[in-house]
Amino acid sequence: MTTTPQAARRASPRTRRSATPTAPDPAAGLLPQSEPVRLLNPDGTLLPARADYPEPPVEALREMYRRMVVGRRFDTQATALTKQGRLAVYPSSRGQEACQVGGVLALRDDDWVFPTYRESMALTARGIDPVEVLTLLRGDWHCGYDPAQRRTAPQCTPLATQCVHAAGLAYGESYQGRDTVAMVYIGDGATSEGDFHEGVNFAAVFKAPVVYFVQNNRYAISVPLSRQTAAPSLAHKGVGYGIPSEQVDGNDPMAVLAVLTRAVTHARAGKGPFLVEAHTYRMEPHTNADDASRYRDADEVEAWRDRDPLARLETYLRGRDVLDDTVVAEIAEQAETYAAQLRDRMNTQPTVDPLSLFDHVYAEPTAQLVEQREQVRAELAAAAEEDA
Amino acid sequence: MATMTMAKALNAALADAMLDDERVLVFGEDVGQLGGVFRITDGLQARFGDKRCFDTPLAEAGIVGFAVGLAMSGLRPVVEMQFDAFAYPAFEQIASHVAKLRNRTRGALSVPMVIRVPYAGGIGGVEHHCDSSEAYYAHTPGLKVVTPATVDDAYSLLREAIDDPDPVVFMEPKKLYFAGAETALPTRTEPFGRAVVRRAGRDATLVAYGPAVPVALEAAEAAREEGWDLEVVDVRTIVPFDDATIAASVRRTGRCVVVQEAQGFAGVGAEIAARVQERCFHALHAPVLRVSGLDIPYPAPMLEHTHLPSVDRVLDAVARLQWDDQPDRRWLTESGVA
Numbered sequence: 095m096t097t098t099p100q101a102a103r104r105a106s107p108r109t110r111r112s113a114t115p116t117a118p119d120p121a122a123g124l125l126p127q128s129e130p131v132r133l134l135n136p137d138g139t140l141l142p143a144r145a146d147y148p149e150p151p152v153e154a155l156r157e158m159y160r161r162m163v164v165g166r167r168f169d170t171q172a173t174a175l176t177k178q179g180r181l182a183v184y185p186s187s188r189g190q191e192a193c194q195v196g197g198v199l200a201l202r203d204d205d206w207v208f209p210t211y212r213e214s215m216a217l218t219a220r221g222i223d224p225v226e227v228l229t230l231l232r233g234d235w236h237c238g239y240d241p242a243q244r245r246t247a248p249q250c251t252p253l254a255t256q257c258v259h260a261a262g263l264a265y266g267e268s269y270q271g272r273d274t275v276a277m278v279y280i281g282d283g284a285t286s287e288g289d290f291h292e293g294v295n296f297a298a299v300f301k302a303p304v305v306y307f308v309q310n311n312r313y314a315i316s317v318p319l320s321r322q323t324a325a326p327s328l329a330h331k332g333v334g335y336g337i338p339s340e341q342v343d344g345n346d347p348m349a350v351l352a353v354l355t356r357a358v359t360h361a362r363a364g365k366g367p368f369l370v371e372a373h374t375y376r377m378e379p380h381t382n383a384d385d386a387s388r389y390r391d392a393d394e395v396e397a398w399r400d401r402d403p404l405a406r407l408e409t410y411l412r413g414r415d416v417l418d419d420t421v422v423a424e425i426a427e428q429a430e431t432y433a434a435q436l437r438d439r440m441n442t443q444p445t446v447d448p449l450s451l452f453d454h455v456y457a458e459p460t461a462q463l464v465e466q467r468e469q470v471r472a473e474l475a476a477a478a479e480e481d482a
Numbered sequence: 483m484a485t486m487t488m489a490k491a492l493n494a495a496l497a498d499a500m501l502d503d504e505r506v507l508v509f510g511e512d513v514g515q516l517g518g519v520f521r522i523t524d525g526l527q528a529r530f531g532d533k534r535c536f537d538t539p540l541a542e543a544g545i546v547g548f549a550v551g552l553a554m555s556g557l558r559p560v561v562e563m564q565f566d567a568f569a570y571p572a573f574e575q576i577a578s579h580v581a582k583l584r585n586r587t588r589g590a591l592s593v594p595m596v597i598r599v600p601y602a603g604g605i606g607g608v609e610h611h612c613d614s615s616e617a618y619y620a621h622t623p624g625l626k627v628v629t630p631a632t633v634d635d636a637y638s639l640l641r642e643a644i645d646d647p648d649p650v651v652f653m654e655p656k657k658l659y660f661a662g663a664e665t666a667l668p669t670r671t672e673p674f675g676r677a678v679v680r681r682a683g684r685d686a687t688l689v690a691y692g693p694a695v696p697v698a699l700e701a702a703e704a705a706r707e708e709g710w711d712l713e714v715v716d717v718r719t720i721v722p723f724d725d726a727t728i729a730a731s732v733r734r735t736g737r738c739v740v741v742q743e744a745q746g747f748a749g750v751g752a753e754i755a756a757r758v759q760e761r762c763f764h765a766l767h768a769p770v771l772r773v774s775g776l777d778i779p780y781p782a783p784m785l786e787h788t789h790l791p792s793v794d795r796v797l798d799a800v801a802r803l804q805w806d807d808q809p810d811r812r813w814l815t816e817s818g819v820a
Binding site: 235236237240241242243247248252255257258259260261262263264265266267269270276288289292293295296299300450453454455456457460461462 | 533538539541543544546547548549550551552553554555556557559571574575578579582583584585586587588589590591592623624626647648675721722723724725726
């Protein structure tokens with residue numbers, strides 16, 4: 095009797111089991127859970143406690159709520175400022191408050207944030223002056239705050255390019271003996287860019303303490319997630335780089351804070367980068383200049399209103415007796431004051447100095463720039479004389 | 483004094499910079515144990531350890547972007563792009579971040595770094611290994627772009643590039659890597675922003691940089707037989723550019739030919755020719771001419787000699803500089819005006 099291929103196949107499972115009875119799957123610890131981590135139901139009720147993601151302290155959650163309320167009011171005010179012509183454009187992050195604020199709360203002040211243009215709310219939640227945050231979008235300069243002092247890179251418009259900067263910065267910090275963590279905020283669309291791949295890969299190879307935080311809000315302007323990837327989830331990309339990853343319900347503030355806290359702890363402990371995908375939704379168009387009705391149904395948007403992260407956290411905190419009508423009203427008033435002050439400050443025309451165009455091209459201007467500066471100065475002087 | 487190649491001088495510059503400043507990190511593809519495909523980083527890993535000189539994943543945008551982050555953390559990265567054309571994946575990082583971070587942040591952030599680019603041809607390289615890519619960088623405000631043509635300059639300009647507060651694209655002419663010259667290192671030559679007269683002459687000025695400098699010098703020697711005494715100016719630092727030295731030379735000689743290896747259209751030579759005529763119009767006895775590579779993709783090795791600016795092409799251009807002191811009126815005749 096000869097051994098048929100079928101017989102060999104039948105025999106092989108037994109052979110494999112006996113040959114490697116305890117060989118661990120090298121990818122086992124890296125894959126995200128098959129369902130996004132969720133600690134609060136959409137109605138704000140608590141799910142059963144879990145060992146992998148303990149509930150964050152309730153004080154932290156109350157502070158998260160406060161910053162989310164102020165953040166949403168800021169966001170509304172910024173959109174209003176575009177209608178008054180005070181901002182050239184504004185990309186809203188309404189609906190993503192849990193992610194915007196959660197990332198910031200998971201970090202220390204001396205950690206670094208690498209944001210995109212949609213992170214205005216995160217930056218204000220970090221304590222950066224909102225007028226400085228909006229400088230880019232008002233148009234008086236490209237970056238209004240001091241990135242070195244605020245440990246926050248300029249808001250990045252070339253997509254995913256900051257993924258590599260964060261890897262370099264985090265590696266450089268650890269190389270110099272500092273335990274700084276860098277957090278990269280990016281969107282679902284940007285995960286298709288080469289620099290996302292190169293950034294995560296560099297961070298993984300050099301074990302740089304970076305948290306890559308993908309806010310999957312379902313759309314890259316108009317293009318849905320299905321056109322970005324065929325992966326089971328964006329978090330599943332982590333295993334390809336040999337790094338752990340997790341997916342989380344991005345509209346569950348408690349889960350977002352818990353998962354990001356674990357990711358930051360992992361990075362700070364010297365274990366290398368961590369990838370987090372938050373499933374969320376951009377409630378507003380891409381920017382005030384976009385018409386979202388051309389690519390998504392109102393029904394879809396409505397369905398996400400039921401998963402509002404603010405209402406969810408408020409319900410939970412009220413149930414825990416750390417929030418009542420008085421505190422809610424106080425926080426709402428803080429938010430109103432914040433927005434009113436922003437409106438007033440943005441209602442003045444900023445002064446811009448054409449001669450400052452030459453100040454920071456190089457540490458010292460070249461001879462050619464000195465010449466051009468002189469030419470502009472003469473033009474300005476002539477124009478001033480004409481006006482006089 | 484001893485004879486040394488440009489490759490060895492560059493290697494010495496890196497080693498001396500690493501010795502003087504522990505913030506200097508050297509990295510890229512194959513720069514570690516192998517010492518680089520041209521051996522420019524030879525021995526650095528053995529001497530300074532694999533934290534100071536190391537290989538990276540094979541990804542040029544990643545290498546340059548990683549350097550941006552390292553520079554933000556206070557370190558001094560020196561990265562190698564293995565070949566000119568292989569630096570193109572890094573172009574977005576270079577143009578959008580390396581060049582602009584200082585400006586975008588009003589000086590709050592700066593990213594001093596050196597991006598070393600072995601460039602240009604004449605070495606029989608197959609495609610994508612011989613591009614002259616300097617114009618892309620020179621056209622990008624915020625970058626400094628320098629290219630040595632001598633062994634002493636290779637050492638000195640690289641040391642200065644590493645110390646510079648701004649990002650520097652350091653273009654190394656591959657065909658000059660293994661040319662030797664007498665030198666005593668460490669040496670310091672003229673600083674950034676200064677062109678240098680390599681050969682004094684009275685009749686015409688040849689302006690050249692990088693791999694075109696030896697061609698210009700050879701042409702100037704050959705021109706003696708024709709009775710021309712040619713001056714040769716080595717640009718050295720394309721950005722910052724030295725208008726003064728070049729204009730002074732052309733005002734003395736009254737004639738100018740710009741020689742570059744890169745394709746000519748919209749190139750650095752075009753910029754130089756324009757700047758010279760803007761500054762020297764009344765001193766010129768003839769239009770400023772250019773000798774450059776042809777406006778073609780860099781050719782296959784067996785055809786590159788047709789593409790590269792040769793001594794003969796330089797001499798032909800010099801011959802067209804209206805030596806009879808009469809303007810060339812052919813165009814008038816052709817258009818029916820004369």
